[in-house]
Amino acid sequence: xxxxxxxxxxxxxxxxxxxxxxxxxxxxxxxxxxxxxxxxxxxxxxxxxxxxxxxxxxxxxxxxxxxxxxxxxxxxxxxxxxxxxxxxxxxxxxxxxxxxxxxxxxxxxxxxxxxxxxxxxxxxxxxxxxxxxxxxxxxxxxxxxxxxxxxxxxxxxxxxxxxxxxxxxxxxxxxxxxxxxxxxxxxxxxxxxxxxxxxxxxxxxxxxxxxxxxxxxxxxxxxxxxxxxxxxxxxxxxxxxxxxxxxxxxxxxxxxxxxxxxxxxxxxxxxxxxxxxxxxxxxxxxxxxxxxxxxxxxxxxxxxxxxxxxxxxxxxxxxxxxxxxxxxxxxxxxxxxxxxxxxxxxxxxxxxxxxxxxxxxxxxxxxxxxxxxxxxxxxxxxxxxxxxxxxxxxxxxxxxxxxxxxxxxxxxxxxxxxxxx
Numbered sequence: 001x002x003x004x005x006x007x008x009x010x011x012x013x014x015x016x017x018x019x020x021x022x023x024x025x026x027x028x029x030x031x032x033x034x035x036x037x038x039x040x041x042x043x044x045x046x047x048x049x050x051x052x053x054x055x056x057x058x059x060x061x062x063x064x065x066x067x068x069x070x071x072x073x074x075x076x077x078x079x080x081x082x083x084x085x086x087x088x089x090x091x092x093x094x095x096x097x098x099x100x101x102x103x104x105x106x107x108x109x110x111x112x113x114x115x116x117x118x119x120x121x122x123x124x125x126x127x128x129x130x131x132x133x134x135x136x137x138x139x140x141x142x143x144x145x146x147x148x149x150x151x152x153x154x155x156x157x158x159x160x161x162x163x164x165x166x167x168x169x170x171x172x173x174x175x176x177x178x179x180x181x182x183x184x185x186x187x188x189x190x191x192x193x194x195x196x197x198x199x200x201x202x203x204x205x206x207x208x209x210x211x212x213x214x215x216x217x218x219x220x221x222x223x224x225x226x227x228x229x230x231x232x233x234x235x236x237x238x239x240x241x242x243x244x245x246x247x248x249x250x251x252x253x254x255x256x257x258x259x260x261x262x263x264x265x266x267x268x269x270x271x272x273x274x275x276x277x278x279x280x281x282x283x284x285x286x287x288x289x290x291x292x293x294x295x296x297x298x299x300x301x302x303x304x305x306x307x308x309x310x311x312x313x314x315x316x317x318x319x320x321x322x323x324x325x326x327x328x329x330x331x332x333x334x335x336x337x338x339x340x341x342x343x344x345x346x347x348x349x350x351x352x353x354x355x356x357x358x359x360x361x362x363x364x365x366x367x368x369x370x371x372x373x374x375x376x377x378x379x380x381x382x383x384x385x386x387x388x389x390x391x392x393x394x395x396x397x398x399x400x401x402x403x404x405x406x407x408x409x410x411x412x413x414x415x416x417x418x419x420x421x
Contacts (some may be wrong), residue, residue, distance in 0.1 A: 065325065065326055065327065066326075068325040068326045069325075069326035069327055069330035070330075072318055072322040072325065072326050072330060072331055072334065073330050073331070073333055073334040073337065074334070075314070075318045075322075075334070076315060076318055076319060076322070076331055076334025076335060076338075077334040077335075077337040077338045077341060078341075079311045079312075079314045079315040079318065080181075080311075080315050080334070080335060080338045081181070081338040081341040081342050081345075082311045083308055083311035083312045083315060084172065084177045084180065084181055084338070084342060085177060085342065085345055086304060086307055086308045086311060087100065087169055087172050087308055088172050088177050089304060090301060090304040090305065090308060091172065091173055093299070093301045093304070094294065094299075094300055094301055094304070094305070095173070095292070096283075096286070096292035096293075096294065097166060097169040097170045097172075097173060097292075098166050098170075098282060098283060098286060098292060099283040099286070099287075099292050100169055100305060100308065101162060101165045101166040101169055102162075102275060102279055102280065102282070102283050103305055103309060104165065104305075104308060104309040104312050104313075105161065105162060105165065105271070105272060105275040105279070106272055106275055106276055106309075107272065107309045107310075107312070107313045108268050108269060108271050108272030108275065108313075108316075109269050109272035109273060109276070110269070110272075110313065111264075111265040111266075111268040111269045111272070111316075111317070112133075112136075112262075112265045112266050112268075112269035113269075114265070114317070115261065115262055115265035115266075116129060116132055116265075119132060119262070132262060133266070135262070136260075136262040136263045136265075136266040137266070138263075139256070139259055139260070139263035139266070139267070140153060145270070150270070150274075153255060153256065154267070154270045154271065154274060155274055155278070156251070157248060157251070157252065157267075157271060158270075158271045158274035158275060158278070158279070160244050160245075160247060160248040160251070161248065161271055161275075162275065162279055163240075163241075163244045164241050164244040164245045164248060165241075166241075167237045167238065167240045167241035167244065168180065168184065168237075168238060168241040170237050171234045171235075171237035171238035171241065173234075174230055174231070174233055174234025174237060175225075175230075175231055175234035175235065175238070176346050176350055176352045177342045177345070177346055178339065178342045178343045178346045178352060178362070179221055179234070179235070179238070179358075180234070180238050180342075181338055181339050181342045182217075182221070182339045182361075182362050182365050182366070183217075183218060183221060183235060183238045183239060183242065183365070184238055184241060184242050184245075185214075185242075185335065185336060185339070185365055185366065185368075185369045186214040186215075186217070186218060186239065186242050186365060186368075186369075187241075187242035187243070187245045187246045188210075188214075188246075188332070188369055188372045189207075189210055189211040189213075189214035189215075189368060189369075189372060190214075190242055190243055190245075190246035190247075191245075191246040191249055191250060192204075192207045192210070192211060192372060193211055193246075194246055194247065194250040195250055195253075198250055198254060199250065199253060199254060206371055206374060207371065207372055207374075209368075209371060210367075210368040210369070210371035210372045211368070212368075213364050213365065213367055213368030213371070214364075214365055214368040214369075216364055217361045217362070217364040217365035217368065218235065218239060218361075218365075220357055220358075220360060220361035220364065221235060221358065221361040221362075221365075222235050223357055224355060224357040224358040224361060261321060261324070264320055264321075265321075268316070268320070318331070319331060329373050332369075332373055333373075336366055336369055336370070339362065339366065343362075
């Protein structure tokens with residue numbers, strides 16, 4: 001039997017997923033196509049109203065997927081909000097956003113080792129590390145991972161990864177975490193616009209509306225603080241981070257397409273290697289030029305740095321590989337839910353003012369993000385659902401009229417005396 005795996009696109013550290021699961025471990029798993037519940041009833045129902053065991057198995061599988069989805073949502077929300085808050089806390093003692101970005105990105109090296117451990121524990125066909133590595137290297141072409149491939153297909157994404165995280169962390173220094181997290185949700189709108197222009201993806205009016213809402217939310221968020229320079233710079237930084245994240249995803253789809261789980265893990269580990277080999281010099285330069293300077297290494301809050309790196313690594317693992325156990329849309333919802341979490345923390349730990357303009361901007365951007373989660377065939381499904389509801393209403397009306405029409409006749413028949421002896 002031929003063995004299949006899901007194909008995913010490795011996301012940047014702050015990117016929101018737009019993934020489609022194809023096949024997983026030998027069993028086909030098509031795109032989830034939500035529709036009216038009554039459309040599935042005849043397939044699982046037997047004569048006399050009994051439900052077949054196959055229907056119960058399907059329901060159990062769906063319940064497990066939803067359960068895992070809730071767990072993934074909570075994990076994405078808590079890890080992303082926790083990493084954002086911990087970064088804000090770290091900057092009070094260690095004002096070095098680029099060094100923090102470099103330190104956390106180094107942990108990407110653990111992706112492939114962690115994947116291989118999962119492969120050994122779960123897969124029936126055990127492979128050595130070298131065999132698995134060579135098989136995953138086919139993702140880069142027939143010649144595998146060569147020096148040319150490293151600099152042309154991996155290095156650009158390493159730069160985009162670093163820029164995405166650095167701009168996001170630098171924005172946290174300028175504005176509160178609530179504004180940063182909600183503005184970063186605009187990256188999904190940027191992904192749609194770039195995909196529409198560069199990849200020639202299908203035009204969808206509802207997504208254009210969502211992109212307009214995202215832009216309107218950015219403007220309103222800027223106005224919420226009165227266009228102060230400090231706030232404008234912070235908003236520009238987080239919008240730049242969202243743009244880099246969107247560019248990462250679109251370029252990955254354009255140049256590399258999709259990747260299996262092992263290939264995605266290897267690619268992310270290669271980004272960690274690129275960071276260690278070629279980005280390390282930048283924190284050193286910033287240190288000696290005293291742009292990002294600390295008096296002694298004992299003053300570095302290593303607990304905060306390691307905690308932030310672990311949370312970010314957890315976020316990326318769940319975001320890239322959670323598709324194996326649940327729906328991609330649920331993982332995106334976890335990113336949106338981090339906004340109210342950050343808002344609650346900011347309310348009690350900072351001087352943020354939730355005025356009307358800021359609240360409306362948060363709602364508008366969140367609404368635009370949710371609109372972008374609608375599938376491409378949402379209008380077809382909506383029409384089918386409305387049609388089924390209309391037909392059911394007509395049938396219920398007809399049955400009600402028939403009952404009223406037959407009611408008096410049956411009553412007269414019961415009241416009429418019988419003279420037959």
